[in-house]
Amino acid sequence: MKNLMSKYPRIQDLEPAASKKIPPFIHAYLAAGTGSGHTMLRNREALDAITFTPELMHGRYTPDLSTSLLGKTYALPFGVAPIGLSSMIWPLSEQHLATTAAKYQIPYTLSTVAAASIEDVGKKSNGRGWFQLYAPKNPDIMRSLLDRAEKADMQTLVVTADVPSPSRREDMRRAGAPIGSRNATTLTLPMLLQILQHPSWAIAALGLRGKLRFKNMEPYAPKNSSEPISHFIGSELNGSLNWEYLSEIRKYWKGTLLLKGVLRASDALRAVDTGVDGIVVSNHGGRQFDGNPASITALPSIRQAVGTTFPIIFDSGIRSGLDILRALAIGADFVLVGRPFLYGVAAIGRNGGDHVVQILEEEISNALLQIGAKNITELRQRLNF
Numbered sequence: 001m002k003n004l005m006s007k008y009p010r011i012q013d014l015e016p017a018a019s020k021k022i023p024p025f026i027h028a029y030l031a032a033g034t035g036s037g038h039t040m041l042r043n044r045e046a047l048d049a050i051t052f053t054p055e056l057m058h059g060r061y062t063p064d065l066s067t068s069l070l071g072k073t074y075a076l077p078f079g080v081a082p083i084g085l086s087s088m089i090w091p092l093s094e095q096h097l098a099t100t101a102a103k104y105q106i107p108y109t110l111s112t113v114a115a116a117s118i119e120d121v122g123k124k125s126n127g128r129g130w131f132q133l134y135a136p137k138n139p140d141i142m143r144s145l146l147d148r149a150e151k152a153d154m155q156t157l158v159v160t161a162d163v164p165s166p167s168r169r170e171d172m173r174r175a176g177a178p179i180g181s182r183n184a185t186t187l188t189l190p191m192l193l194q195i196l197q198h199p200s201w202a203i204a205a206l207g208l209r210g211k212l213r214f215k216n217m218e219p220y221a222p223k224n225s226s227e228p229i230s231h232f233i234g235s236e237l238n239g240s241l242n243w244e245y246l247s248e249i250r251k252y253w254k255g256t257l258l259l260k261g262v263l264r265a266s267d268a269l270r271a272v273d274t275g276v277d278g279i280v281v282s283n284h285g286g287r288q289f290d291g292n293p294a295s296i297t298a299l300p301s302i303r304q305a306v307g308t309t310f311p312i313i314f315d316s317g318i319r320s321g322l323d324i325l326r327a328l329a330i331g332a333d334f335v336l337v338g339r340p341f342l343y344g345v346a347a348i349g350r351n352g353g354d355h356v357v358q359i360l361e362e363e364i365s366n367a368l369l370q371i372g373a374k375n376i377t378e379l380r381q382r383l384n385f
């Protein structure tokens with residue numbers, strides 16, 4: 001791993017390597033935001049604007065990075081965010097990242113629209129796996145997915161609320177992705193040409209045989225239908241969630257429930273009233289709406305509204321251990337990291353996620369020492385905000 005740290009000492013060093021290895025229409029799916037990318041940029045600029053003034057003379061110490069969240073202890077204060085179609089970005093990346101997360105005792109969040117199944121990932125996750133739900137229109141499907149998650153020992157459910165409809169993803173269209181096409185899961189000729197120019201992806205993807213899998217949703221698709229499965233999934237998962245539906249989910253799910261995609265204090269309070277155990281402050285990494293505020297600027301008012309002890313998880317734009325500390329200092333209890341883990345797997349292969357964890361861990365420890373903070377309370381005292 002020493003060589004890897006010289007080659008890729010930061011997350012930003014992984015991204016160009018990943019972009020060389022994956023076909024452009026897939027890279028655009030992973031890397032782009034929506035619209036002109038302003039929300040993504042806002043996430044970056046707002047995080048960069050948060051600084052700490054170090055306090056001197058603390059002598060030698062080893063920061064303790066373990067974190068308790070909702071009755072579980074994680075070795076580090078961050079986990080892997082749900083990324084739909086991860087196995088299209090890099091084949092088997094769900095399995096690889098779940099293995100990494102289990103090894104480092106952090107949560108891996110499996111998307112509803114993953115290729116890998118709840119059952120496979122649950123087995124790998126040692127009770128620390130999280131399952132992300134896009135609420136299906138048919139509540140029987142919702143109940144079946146939750147039964148499967150419970151049986152697979154995925155004890156935390158993340159219900160995503162910030163996708164009321166698909167976003168336009170202009171950069172993906174320009175890169176040749178088949179958005180809106182009838183056969184959105186089948187490879188077209190221009191896509192195949194891009195794939196041929198990216199042989200390491202093509203070799204890794206041989207098992208796909210030109211088709212994407214959706215193992216969580218496949219059991220519910222109509223049998224012998226000529227409709228592509230992407231149509232069935234789109235029609236089930238687009239836009240059915242409302243507060244009543246969230247209440248239904250709350251009644252049915254006995255484990256920990258998180259609501260993801262919260263940016264308004266009033267929504268956070270309503271989520272608390274509906275009985276969720278925690279919220280994820282997120283603008284979906286700038287992928288849904290180009291007029292969103294940076295997620296980090298939404299965090300203080302939400303923390304103020306829900307009080308000091310209600311669990312808040314944060315994501316959107318985290319690219320370093322310093323960014324993780326910024327979010328924790330502003331009021332988050334835990335952080336999710338999305339794209340960097342896929343950059344890691346695409347650049348390095350099955351151990352790419354390990355390298356991402358190691359970068360983030362080293363950066364967090366180092367920044368705490370530079371700041372002169374032994375814990376989050378001291379970190380918050382050094383904040384200039």
Ligand SMILES: Cc1cc2nc3c(=O)[nH]c(=O)nc-3n(C[C@H](O)[C@H](O)[C@H](O)COP(=O)(O)O)c2cc1C
Binds near residue numbers: 031081113336
């Ligand atoms: C390619 C891609 C696919 C995503 N798919 C999902 C998903 O299926 N479910 C979900 O709740 N969020 C999804 N997200 C959002 C992430 O969970 C997370 O909110 C976001 O990536 C955080 O921003 P970051 O990538 O800058 O860390 C996706 C994000 C990306 C980049």
